[in-house]
Amino acid sequence: MVFLLSRNNSTLVIAEHTNDKLTPLTLNAITAAHKVGGDVACLVAGTQCSKVAEEVSKVTGVSKVLLADNEAFKGFLPESITPLVLATQQQFNFTHIFAGASAFGKGLLPRVAAKLDVSPISDIIGIKDAETFVRTIYAGNAIQTVKSKDSIKLVTVRGTAFEAAPAEGGSAATENGRGLKNGENFKLLYDLADKLGAAVGASRAAVDAGFVPNDMQIGQTGKIVAPELYIAVGISGAIQHLAGMKDSKVIVAINKDPEAPIFQVADHGLVQDLFKAVPEMTELVPNK
Incomplete structure (x- = not known):
């Protein structure tokens, strides 16, 4: 059985900033993102950066x-921001992720692309449609x-x-x-699983973020499972994850986003x- 998901375009623009002020290049990236079509969201990751989020809004x-405001993102290191971008994409199912062609963007997006097993497209100067991009090569000579x-x-x-967005x-x-936010919150799932006599798995984003070990990953690059009951908690429904659990007998989805593809x-x-x-579910399930 194969599930085909049709989804509208939606773009995540990763904001570049100083924790106090937005870098102007982000405004150009937002303009470019609109040429894809669909909604445009912005991710602001940093430390004490709420002023930037307000500026972007x-x-x-x-x-x-x-907004992801945490000491973990101090210094804007790709190693720390990559798991956040992966988890955000997993939760909201973005079709495109944009960043400015700066040292920050060029350091971050190839790392994210490697984790998603896709090819990054760098230094674009034009967009023909949602799948077709124009870029320079050979130091701008072609x-x-x-x-x-x-x-x-x-x-x-x-x-x-691209012109800067107003x-x-x-x-x-x-x-x-985002999702379960941290590894400690997986205790919620363990408590419910204990009462149900069930096992706990995880999305690739949760594994990449270091919340749980690799052997818990369900999906195209993880385990394939087909239980009688599969409860997808905070799972957006990315195709990569569905490949690992689509043959489950009964699928139950819990997500605060009514538009999540998992539904x-x-x-x-x-x-x-x-x-x-x-x-609430854990409380209602009787003890064995």
């Missing part, structure tokens, strides 16, 4: 700002048109090729958090925050 055309069939497109944007006029909402394949769905739903 006012940019015209940004539909959502995702122009190349690239068509990508990867399920997720990772792109760095040359700022001089810094005023927007009113995007700001959200904190398209679930037999039963609950639209609720997992931090509320899972403890």
Whole structure:
């Protein structure tokens, strides 16, 4: 059995900033992201960077700002931000991830692309459609048109090729958090699993973030399982994950996003925050 998911384009722009102020190149990347079509969200990761999130929320055309404010992101190291980007993509199922073609973007996106097993597209100067990009090669002496069939497109944007998005006029909402947020919160799942006599698995994003060990990964690059009951907690429904559990007899999905693709394949769905739903379920299940 194969599940086919149709999804609209949605782009995550990774904001570059100083923790106090947004780097102008991000505004050019936002303009480029709009040429793909669909919603454009921005990820602001740093330390004490709420002012930047507020600044981004006012940019015209940004539909959502995702704020990750933590000491772990001090210095904006690709090693620390990569797991965050992976978890964010897993949760929201973005079709495109954009960043400016700076040292920051060029250091981060190839690492994310390697984890997602896709080819990054660098230094674009034009966008023909959601799959086709124009970039320079040979130190700018030639122009190349690239068509990508990867399920997720990772792109760095040359700022001089796109106008900056207006810094005023927007009113995007700001959200904190992602999935289970940290490894300690997996205790919620262990408690429920103990009562059900079940095993616990994890998404690739949770493994890459270091929340749980590699042998717990379910999906295309992990284990293939087909239990009588599969409860997908905080799982967006990325195709890579579905490949590892699509043959389960009954699929139950718990996700606070009613548009999460996992609901398209679930037999039963609950639209609720997992931090509320899972403890309530655990309480209702009788002790063996």
